[in-house]
Each structure stands twice: as C-alpha cells, then as structure tokens.
Amino acid sequence: MSGRVTIRDLARAAGVSVSTASKALNDNGRMADETRARIKRIASEIGFRPNALARGLLSSRSFTVGLLTNDTYGRFTLPVMAGISEALVDHGVSVFLCAIEDDPALGKIHVDAMLDKQVDGIIATGKRVDRSLPVDLAGLPVPVVYAFTAGTPDSVTFTADDAQGAGLATAWLREIGRRRLAHVTGPEDFASVRERAFAFASEAGGNAPILYGVWSESWGHEAVARLWDDGGERPDGIFCGNDQIARGVIDALRERGVKVPGDVAVIGFDNWEILAQQTRPPLTTVDMNLKELGREAGLMVLSLAEGRTVEPGLRKLPCKLVVRQSCGGARYA
Amino acid sequence: MSGRVTIRDLARAAGVSVSTASKALNDNGRMADETRARIKRIASEIGFRPNALARGLLSSRSFTVGLLTNDTYGRFTLPVMAGISEALVDHGVSVFLCAIEDDPALGKIHVDAMLDKQVDGIIATGKRVDRSLPVDLAGLPVPVVYAFTAGTPDSVTFTADDAQGAGLATAWLREIGRRRLAHVTGPEDFASVRERAFAFASEAGGNAPILYGVWSESWGHEAVARLWDDGGERPDGIFCGNDQIARGVIDALRERGVKVPGDVAVIGFDNWEILAQQTRPPLTTVDMNLKELGREAGLMVLSLAEGRTVEPGLRKLPCKLVVRQSCGGARYA
DNA sequence: TCACTATGGGAAAAGGTTTTCTCATGTCGA
DNA sequence: TCGACATGAGAAAACCTTTTCCCATAGTGA
Secondary structure, eight states, rough: OOOOOOHHHHHHHHHHHHOOOOHHHTTTTTOOOHHHHHHHHHHHHHHHOOOHHHHHHSSSSHHHHHEEETTTTTTHHHHHHHHHHHHHHHOOOOEEEEEOOOOOOHHHHHHHHHHHOOOSEEEEEEEESSSSSSSTTTTTOEEEEEEESSOOOEEEEEEEEEHHHHHHHHHHHHHOOOOSOOOOOOOOSSSSHHHHHHHHHHHOTTSSSSEOOOSSSSHHHHHHHHHHHHSSOOOSEESSHHHHHHHHHHHHHHTTTTTTTTOOOOEESOOOHHHHHTTSSSSSSEEOHHHHHHHHHHHHHHHTTTOOOOEEEEEEEEEEEEOOOOSSOOSSO | OSOOOOOOHHHHHHTTTTHHHHEEEESSSOOOOHHHHHHHHHHHTTTOOOHHHHHHHTTTTTEEEEEOOOOOOOOOOHHHHHHHHHHHTTTTTTEEEOOTTTTTTHHHHHHHHHHHTTEEEEEEEETTTOOOOSSOTTTOSSSEEEEESSTTSSSSEEEEEEEEEEEHHHHHHHOOOOOOOEESSSTTSSHHHHHHHHHHHHOOTSOOEEOOOOOOOOHHHHHHHHHHHHSSOOEEEESSSHHHHHHHHHHHHHHHTOOOOTTTTTEESOHHHHHHTTTTSSSEEEEHHHHHHHHHHHHHHHHHHTOOOOOOOEEEEEEEEEOOOOGGSOOOO
C-alpha cells in the first residue's frame, strides 16, 4: 500500500486472482473476452502500471540500455543519443547516458553500474572513429554495439562513410563548375582525415592541394594564408575537414576581400547546425547522419538482446550533403 | 545458470546459506569475522555482483534517476548532466537521459517509462529558465527537482543568478577602466534577459544603451552597426547577452577596424567553451556554473528520495567570470 | 547437572510480476 | 448416463536479494 498501485490491487478491484489479472493485461492465457476487457478497463481506471523491476527480474530483460561516451561537448554524442532514444522509446526502452571522459576507472564504474542494473545492452560512442573507449567491453554478458567509435574486430560497429561523404562534397564542387579544388583538414593521424583526403584526391585529381592541420577555426585562417600567399594557383573551391575549419576559412577569405561563394565555394563537414547556420554565408556541409546511425545502433543492440544473431563487422552508413549558401545557393531546394 | 553469477552461486561456493552470504556482504547480522572475510573474498573471486533489480524490488530504491530535457543542442543540458552524473555516480546512481523536445506526448511517454522503472527521482532541465517543460510533473510519486527550467512554486528549483552574473561582468568592465558601456542582448521576453539588463543598468548607469534582439551572431553584427552608425556616443565596453552575440559583435568590430580589446572590451555570457575559446580574441565571459548546478540538483533529488524533507523554493547559484583576452588579458591569471 | 545466555548460521518471507500447472464447471456426442 | 473435452480461472513457483525470526551449539554460573 506504498502509494503505488500493484497488480494485487488490480486483482482485488476486479474480483479476480492476480494471475488472471496478469494474463488479461498481457493477452495471455484463455479467458472470456468480457473478463479481459473489464480487467483492462479497471486497470487503466485505477492507473495500474506494472513495476518494470519485477518484470525485469523475471524476464531478465530490463528494457534499458547504456550509452557510454567520451565526447565531452556532446557534438557527436547528442545526435547519436537522439537517434537511439527515438528508435527505442517505441519499444519501451530507456537509455542510461554515461560520460566517462577518458578515465578508465570512471568507465569501469559506469559499466559495472550498468551491468548491476541488468541493462539489455551497451552502445559505445565517442568523438573519434579510430580510437576506442578507455574501457574493455569484450566478454561482457550483454551485447555491445559500437557507434562512431572503434570496436573490436568481432563486434558490430556503425560508422559514417567518410570516403563517400568526401566524394559527395568534392563531386558537388566540380558539378557547380569549380576546377581548382583544395582540401583543408585536420590531423593526418585521424583515420577519417585520411579517408576523406583519399576520396578527395580521387575525385579532384592528384595534384589538388591537401593541407593537414588541426580542428580549429584558426587553422582555417592559416590555411587560407598559405594557399593565397605561397604563390601557387589559388583555389576556387575548398572542401574543409569540419565546420570549424570551414568557418575559419570563410572568415579569412572575407578578410581578404574574396567573395564566398562568388570567388570561392566552401564546403564543411559535420553539419554542426548551430555553427553551420550561423556562418555567413550559411555553410554547405556534409552531414554524417549521426541520428540515423544512432537509430540503427539502437535497433541492433535490441535485436542482439532479443537473441538474434547478426554478422559482426563494420557497417558504413552513407553521408548526405546539406546545401546552404556557401556554395552558391541550394540547387535542389 | 544464465551466465550471471547469483548469490546462490556464492553461497554454494562458500559452503554457507544464501542468507549468511548476504549478511556477510552487507556487514549485517552476527558472524565470525573469519567467515565474513572468507565470503567476501570468494565473492570477488567469482565476480559476484548483486542484481540491482532484485535489490530494488525489495528496497523500493532503484538507484536510478531520470533527467528530462527539451534542450536539443544540449548546450545547457550537457554540463548539467555531467554535474548530476558526477555527483551521483559515487552513490551508485545512474541517470536516464530523456530528450523530449517540446512534445507533450513524448514527454508523457518518457515520464511513464521512468516511473515504470521506479526511478528514485526526476530532474527537469531545459534551455530557458522562465519556461517549463511541456509535461506536468506535479503529483508524481517520486521527488522532482527543477534545474535551469521553470518549476512549480512549491517545488525545489535551481537556477543561475543572472543578476549577479551580469553585475560581475559590468563591474569588471568598469574596473578595467571602461566608462561608456553598452549591453547587447536577446529578446526582452526572456526573464533572464530582463534580469541581466536590470543588473547592467544598475551598475553601468541608467543611460547606458541596452539593445534587445535575438540570440544570434548576426544580431551582434547589426547591433554594432546601430551603435556605430546612429551618431551617438560609441561604447568602449560591450556586455553581450550570450557568447554567440559576443562573437558577432567582435567580428563586426574587427570588420570596422575597431580593436578588441584595445578600443572596445567585450564580455559574453554562457562560457560555451567551444565557441568562446575559438573567438579571436578568446572571449571573456560569464559562466553559469551549470555543472555545479547539476551537482546540487542531483544531490538534492537524492536527499528527497531518501526521505529528507527540504524547504521548497528557488535557489540561485552564483555565476563566475571567466577572463580571457577579449577584455585585455587575464588580470588574475 | 541444569538453566541460561551468547554466538554463529540457517529457514523463510517479502517485494511485484509472469508463467506453468491444475482444477472446476459446463457442453457435447455416443 | 457416462466419458471426453473445451473453457475459464486460480494456485504456486520462479526471478534474486534482504531481513526477520528462529534454532542449534557451546560456554557460563549456580
């Protein structure tokens, strides 16, 4: 009688046994349709909702998954999280979010806590596709899915197709008539940087310049300085490794009096909306579909939790190009 | 025998009964110290961890809280979440994150799911202090704490002290010798905008201009245009309503050849690090201590869940000033 | 030797739900 | 009228842990 209404209260109110009440609600067992309907009606009248703890104890399914991340700013984690949540809420599944920074001890604490709470599965995500979280998720008693972070070879891993995304951007620049392309991107030790650069080179030609640097606006500035001041041929189309760099590039071009998109078209990467939309002009950029990626990861971990067996391996999800004004207006809009 | 090791396995391994095993682990009951130590040792050897579901069923504590938010980009939610998580992980509590956008139906679904899972409490957070979430949290069977979103009058609500933060910024501008101050901020229908503006006016003097607009960089640009082109006295210190506006202001000043911080000192609000640090020069800004706010909210909801009774009401936590270069270098650094 | 107490440890109930098994009643065909 | 069978619904076990109550055994004092 602790305030919460249990199935015993329901049984008493309906004048049936606890087992009949349970069967009525779950469409189990045999019983008169009238009885079933009456019990369901009374259940909703008295506001009965089954205790998920008790149910989970029995079914060894807690309808709970854990999301582990080391992405502090949440730039990548939030869309992934949104996708997971959206996909799983229909199945009655809730998500534990655990930010573990890069602290192995903290990671272990959170993983243990999740296991204690009998999560149905764990999704690992992060800020970098070629690094793994500082915690070992192999051999856990629950399924683990990796999304936008490195997984073990025999695990299921989702990631964005960097090469395809970079190809999309480069092809677009060519399609709108730009011929002198350049790529300004992040540190070469990022796998995605290398993949994007390779795809760019394939599409733009081997002698199109590729400038590696860091993930910051100021590097965008500096890269423009190099491209404009070192006497080489100046580009009319720049594909940037992320939106921050693109922002720096655009600001630097404006400061030099170079028109965007008139003289130079610029494309970013990430579609970090709050930045891409505020850039002047708003940024055409590659969207990694992280929400969709989260959705797939969520459904996958649920499948695994339900016992379905799937082929392990890396699954690359396609990127899409979001056309704004930094390339000269929406062509398809 | 489903792979997971239960207390029965432990009891069998130790040659004692289940109840003895339980008592040994929880330092309950009377037993030989040697027995207790032996059981604990065996428990850790075989990797026994109590099933939180079963434990929760008994204690009606799930060691779980729900965090409800409508802040899509997570700019405010993430620090709050980090604070909550940090404060509660020590207590073995995990956090469900539920992003409900502004959808009442979705909100209800998530709240129901959390209640089904017997959360010990709910923390509501958002993106705006004077709006409440699109879901009614009154009369729930678990404690509710509001953090950075509007709560009911008889609830416990945490928020940042906007007036104090604005006072901090304005006083700092005066302290570094600026005398012609202006305030460029967001829409006047935000309570925090009004509070900050009032505090600014008190400190800067009643005829210091206050420009209301929207939360965007482009408004920052436009505001500078107005201040510089309408023939009035030009400011030498601008306090902005958020970091995005400050960014726009700084960019606009640079385009006009006005030096920051030489000619004009600029202060932002929010300390949205990824933006504030990338601004050139890096932005001096007011930090609302959202992480601390989350920590307090987490501890509060835990207290309430444990039955402690606290005085309801609004609790304002102080802001702090983060000094970077947009005001002329760190004075205390 | 007896009654009593302290000590160490076990049995069982409780928490809320689901599922399997069992039972009672009624209906039908032979 | 009897057996077979379908139908409706209840009893009990199971999930795992904690806690209360109880029972042996040994030790102590009279």
